[in-house]
Amino acid sequence: MSELALDKHLSGLDEILDKSARLMAQLGYHGTSMRDLAQVTGRSLSGLYHYFNSKEELLFLINQRGFTSLLEMSRHLMLQDISPDRRLSGLITNHVTYFIDHLNEMRIMTSGSQEMNDQRSQILWQLKEEYARLGQQIVGTYMRAETGIDYPANIISRKSFLLYGMMNWIFGWYSPQSHGDATEVAADIFRTFTHGCTTVN
Amino acid sequence: MSELALDKHLSGLDEILDKSARLMAQLGYHGTSMRDLAQVTGRSLSGLYHYFNSKEELLFLINQRGFTSLLEMSRHLMLQDISPDRRLSGLITNHVTYFIDHLNEMRIMTSGSQEMNDQRSQILWQLKEEYARLGQQIVGTYMRAETGIDYPANIISRKSFLLYGMMNWIFGWYSPQSHGDATEVAADIFRTFTHGCTTVN
DNA sequence: TAAATTAACGAACGGTCGTTCGGTTGACTA
DNA sequence: TAGTCAACCGAACGACCGTTCGTTAATTTA
Numbered sequence: 001m002s003e004l005a006l007d008k009h010l011s012g013l014d015e016i017l018d019k020s021a022r023l024m025a026q027l028g029y030h031g032t033s034m035r036d037l038a039q040v041t042g043r044s045l046s047g048l049y050h051y052f053n054s055k056e057e058l059l060f061l062i063n064q065r066g067f068t069s070l071l072e073m074s075r076h077l078m079l080q081d082i083s084p085d086r087r088l089s090g091l092i093t094n095h096v097t098y099f100i101d102h103l104n105e106m107r108i109m110t111s112g113s114q115e116m117n118d119q120r121s122q123i124l125w126q127l128k129e130e131y132a133r134l135g136q137q138i139v140g141t142y143m144r145a146e147t148g149i150d151y152p153a154n155i156i157s158r159k160s161f162l163l164y165g166m167m168n169w170i171f172g173w174y175s176p177q178s179h180g181d182a183t184e185v186a187a188d189i190f191r192t193f194t195h196g197c198t199t200v201n
Numbered sequence: 202m203s204e205l206a207l208d209k210h211l212s213g214l215d216e217i218l219d220k221s222a223r224l225m226a227q228l229g230y231h232g233t234s235m236r237d238l239a240q241v242t243g244r245s246l247s248g249l250y251h252y253f254n255s256k257e258e259l260l261f262l263i264n265q266r267g268f269t270s271l272l273e274m275s276r277h278l279m280l281q282d283i284s285p286d287r288r289l290s291g292l293i294t295n296h297v298t299y300f301i302d303h304l305n306e307m308r309i310m311t312s313g314s315q316e317m318n319d320q321r322s323q324i325l326w327q328l329k330e331e332y333a334r335l336g337q338q339i340v341g342t343y344m345r346a347e348t349g350i351d352y353p354a355n356i357i358s359r360k361s362f363l364l365y366g367m368m369n370w371i372f373g374w375y376s377p378q379s380h381g382d383a384t385e386v387a388a389d390i391f392r393t394f395t396h397g398c399t400t401v402n
Numbered sequence: 403t404a405a406a407t408t409a410a411c412g413a414a415c416g417g418t419c420g421t422t423c424g425g426t427t428g429a430c431t432a
Numbered sequence: 433t434a435g436t437c438a439a440c441c442g443a444a445c446g447a448c449c450g451t452t453c454g455t456t457a458a459t460t461t462a
Binding site: 026027028029030031110111114139142143147154157158159161162164165166170172173180185192193194195196197198199 | 227228229230231232311312315316340343344347348355358359360362363364365366367368369370371373374379380381386389390393394395396397398399400
């Protein structure tokens with residue numbers, strides 16, 4: 001009866017999105033059939049269509065839920081009155097922690113939105129765009145604070161993508177046994193991004 | 202009649218692998234049908250099966266060809282008698298240049314090998330493993346040369362994955378107009394990885 | 403208690419999937 | 433000149449795809 005639990009005792013749409021994301025992360029969107037999803041969610045094939053109108057909409061909902069969560073964390077971070085380097089550190093910690101806690105959804109979210117109709121992919125594009133914009137703002141402010149230089153937008157943009165690359169590649173290699181928890185990974189990414197790989201500890 | 206040309210005048214299997222990779226990079230493996238591949242390669246559906254025995258084998262061949270090329274570049278790099286930082290710089294330049302010149306194949310290669318049978322995925326796993334091993338060796342040697350410290354394997358491993366993350370995320374954002382050519386991107390990744398984001402020029 | 407809404411189901415639809423089969427070219431070889 | 437073989441094709445196979453339909457319990461609302 002608890003509202004939050006460590007083990008997922010979700011119900012309804014949230015449970016379906018979670019279990020669908022887990023399977024789609026393994027098999028891919030096209031590789032996962034509605035019959036597969038019916039099985040892992042413990043429902044009938046036709047029963048799934050009570051929660052969404054099409055398989056494509058299910059994919060959209062998974063993406064929308066994830067990007068909205070990420071964006072809210074960044075918006076909250078921008079409201080805090082902290083130094084540029086603590087803001088950058090917060091961005092990285094937020095992103096990496098969310099990433100490791102939601103590896104399945106993130107694998108889907110980072111694989112593009114080619115399969116969606118124009119309206120839906122535009123909504124996702126706006127979410128991603130604002131999330132990226134906030135990230136570039138944080139990176140640019142940090143670089144300006146460290147060096148006193150106002151770098152052109154394309155330089156800041158490229159640096160930001162390198163940072164997102166380090167973070168988004170996590171699903172390709174991360175294992176908690178050998179690489180530590182989210183906090184440790186986030187700290188390593190922060191150190192590497194700000195001062196290079198030889199600043200280990 | 203030239204053996205190498207800027208425009209692709211390939212024939213046979215190489216041409217099929219190239220055009221298939223291009224389409225699969227857009228639509229995904231499961232999202233691309235054999236009929237789609239027949240159309241873009243200018244062949245009949247059944248005619249494709251002259252070159253491979255199954256759609257899965259086609260995916261394997263695309264992956265094998267790419268990873269073998271990457272691995273050969275790294276092996277060649279290890280034979281050269283150069284300093285650790287020039288070796289690291291060479292690794293990054295090789296990888297980034299190959300990545301940008303083969304964006305389609307790389308998109309497929311970085312999306313895993315879940316759809317392949319055990320034997321094939323094991324062959325690819327060995328190729329990836331050796332490529333990653335050489336990368337970690339180069340990174341570890343560089344860090345040791347810079348700091349005089351022998352870092353534990355899991356630290357080096359994690360740092361290497363951050364580097365590969367910066368490089369492999371390229372397909373998510375790269376556009377030659379605003380981000381420069383492969384050489385410029387490689388130089389930025391090298392600077393960022395070795396000395397941090399504030400070392401821009 | 404009656405009505406309305408939610409959540410679920412089995413069965414079936416037309417279409418597309420990967421693959422196979424039997425055959426036909428045309429260039430090279432013995 | 434007969435034989436071989438790589439290259440290629442149209443047609444069809446059974447399986448699976450996403451989706452829809454009509455229906456039925458269970459729960460909530462009036």
